[in-house]
Amino acid sequence: NAGVTQTPKFRVLKTGQSMTLLCAQDMNHEYMYWYRQDPGMGLRLIHYSVGEGTTAKGEVPDGYNVSRLKKQNFLLGLESAAPSQTSVYFCASNRHTLAGAYEQFFGPGTRLTVL
């Protein structure tokens, strides 16, 4: 199993450009998440999905869009990149649960710089 993979690993954008980050998981997980990590701020949830075809906003959704057309993939889009979106982006996934809490599995991250 590859677990959670993210594409690309690094990217440099100019202000106003657009891009899509791809997250893929091969664990048949129902739930998927996108976080951003900034120094001194921990990880903050951008958007998440509880199943194929569903998405929801997290703590910091402005400037981002997401899609979950296939269960194994979760895409994060930046339509018009801004320097404030310079960050490290992590994707995570976990199993659906009615009781208890399953750990989230994280990808290796995408380091994005917006000039």
Add this chain to the structure above:
Amino acid sequence: AQSVTQLGSHVSVSEGALVLLRCNYSSSVPPYLFWYVQYPNQGLQLLLKYTSAATLVKGINGFEAEFKKSETSFHLTKPSAHMSDAAEYFCAVSSLTGGGNKLTFGTGTQLKVEL
């Protein structure tokens, strides 16, 4: 709303010394609590989790944490630090309310291990 506070953004210990990383949480419902570790330029890896089965939780690499409801704490400890423990550590709280299994992270503690 739930939140996590990690006291001390940087902790330095000598090799062989006790490691103590502090985490306090706030949650309106019984919490699920996690400690994750992040090595440089990598994603997050689960160290241990509390899901109400036992208040003393043992994790990987010799780490353990004790859930204390009266103190709303979930501090991470390791009796003897090793150079390979140098990393950033994140405490997180989870709630099953509102769909998904969303995690709220603390701001992280960078652990430095010195000879």
